[in-house]
Amino acid sequence: MDHPPVLMYSKRSCPFCVRAKALLQSKGVEFEEIDLIIEPERRDEMIRRAGARTVPQIFIGDQPIGGYDELSALERDGRLDQLLAA
Template identity: 55%
Template sequence: MAPVTIYTKSWCPYCSAAKELLGRKGVAFDEIEITGKPDERAVMIQRSNGASTVPQIFIGDRHVGGCDDLYALDGRGELDPLLAGGANVAG
């Protein structure tokens, strides 16, 4: 399974929804809470090519975007192969 990293803030409902979807799929993930952590936030922005909202989600080395992007991948049937480590998933 590809490693998953999610940058979050504790009060963010979109972060909670993204974590809930990953949890339903049985996916373990690294959560990096960025509230009051400017250095972690700067890393997130750099890794995501300028995205400054949360959540920002990475599967392996691929930046998949935020919560809506994660759910869209799932809706298209592309999330499970990506989580499994499939390199040929469009995006």
């Protein structure tokens, strides 16, 4: 892995989570996924870290990115690669 760690809080039934994973995978980005269906006790951790209750919540390094809309906006603007290269 030659990018900062990427972490995603998700739920398998969430279509935005599926899209976010597909975007990261299409770029060859390795990421850790915390599925809140499997680990519901981590929901409070996500809320505390992200300041949000919805999934997905994505972090690159320690930086909260937000959800799929924010991730895809970074990709559209060409800024996602910059964050991944940091």
